[in-house]
Amino acid sequence: MKPLDWFFLVASLVLTVTTAGMVFVPTDAPLQVQLEDPEGTFVFPLDQDRVLEAKGPLGVTTIHIVRGGVFVSDSPCTNKICIEMGTIHTAGQFVACLPNRIFVRIVGGTAASGAPDATAW
Secondary structure (H helix, E strand, O other), rough: OOHHHHHHHHHHHHHHHHHHHHHHOOOOOEEEEEEEEOEEEEEEEOOEEEEEEEEOOOEEEEEEOOEEEEEEOOOOOOOOHHOOOOOOOOOOOOOEEOOOOOOEEEEEEOOOOOOOOOOHO
């Protein structure tokens, strides 16, 4: 192997180990609710109860943050699938009202120990 080959080999190993460390090391950040609507992206603490109104192209979608969970209580869409999705509680879960372009997810913290994740499915 030539000296430049060794350099690229070491550089790729360092990059791989650094990326793996960033992905697999858990964070202790507090859980937050991230709300995306046509007006922008907004972040709210999950531990404070509140009612949010997100405006989409069809009208207003009502979102509740209650007792460490988030759910959609009212939406102008026809199928109401976002309401049927129920309450979400852990990081990585989401509720979406696609016709109204509203996306709500929980970010931060760590996933529950032993809970299935995207790699399990």
